[in-house]
Amino acid sequence: MDLLYAIWLIFPAYVANASAVIFKGRIPIDFGKKWRGKPILGAGKTWRGLLGGTMTGMLAGLIMNLFYPSFGNGMEIVFVLFSLSFGALVGDMIKSFLKRRIGKERGEKWIIADQVDFLLGAFFLNFLMAREWFLSNFTLQRVLFLLVLTPLIHLATNLLAYVLKLKKVPW
Numbered sequence: 273m274d275l276l277y278a279i280w281l282i283f284p285a286y287v288a289n290a291s292a293v294i295f296k297g298r299i300p301i302d303f304g305k306k307w308r309g310k311p312i313l314g315a316g317k318t319w320r321g322l323l324g325g326t327m328t329g330m331l332a333g334l335i336m337n338l339f340y341p342s343f344g345n346g347m348e349i350v351f352v353l354f355s356l357s358f359g360a361l362v363g364d365m366i367k368s369f370l371k372r373r374i375g376k377e378r379g380e381k382w383i384i385a386d387q388v389d390f391l392l393g394a395f396f397l398n399f400l401m402a403r404e405w406f407l408s409n410f411t412l413q414r415v416l417f418l419l420v421l422t423p424l425i426h427l428a429t430n431l432l433a434y435v436l437k438l439k440k441v442p443w
């Protein structure tokens with residue numbers, strides 16, 4: 273039960289991360305600029321994805337909070353939901369930055385990093401912006417559970433898509 277609640281708490285970050293893909297924009301955050309011959313972030317990180325993802329993650333959290341108040345009191349909720357949503361996408365951007373530095377192309381797979389990037393970003397910005405809420409909600413047990421569970425969900429989803437012949441390879 274406690275671990276299910278961990279999924280509830282991080283859900284706005286999941287929504288932010290997933291909706292960036294739906295919002296996918298055209299103008300890259302790095303405006304197509306390169307650094308030492310390689311894209312700074314790459315064309316997969318757009319302004320529209322960043323803004324749309326942040327807004328959608330926050331909206332999801334606000335709606336969730338109506339059903340079960342859990343994201344803080346008063347103004348705190350804005351800091352909590354912003355840091356979880358925006359933090360998720362910043363984590364994703366940092367991952368892309370590092371990916372470009374090691375020479376991986378946009379969209380090329382980088383296992384584990386591709387799956388936990390948004391969690392690490394959400395945890396970190398949440399810790400910076402809403403420390404009290406973070407410490408009383410994200411216990412070490414919950415954080416570790418989410419870091420392990422997320423790549424497993426990803427793998428299970430891909431295996432299912434493979435079985436359903438929606439994907440050519442099972443990963």
Ligand code: CTP
Pocket residue numbers: 292293294295296297313314315316317318319320321322361364367368371377378379380
């Ligand atoms: N996306 C976006 N803006 C963001 C994040 C994601 O527009 N800030 C969209 C892009 O269309 C992107 C897609 O969501 O291609 C999938 O996101 P992701 O897997 O994170 O990007 P990749 O294209 O795989 O690029 P990278 O190799 O840098 O991870």
Ligand code: MG
Pocket residue numbers: 379380386
């Ligand atoms: Mg990707």
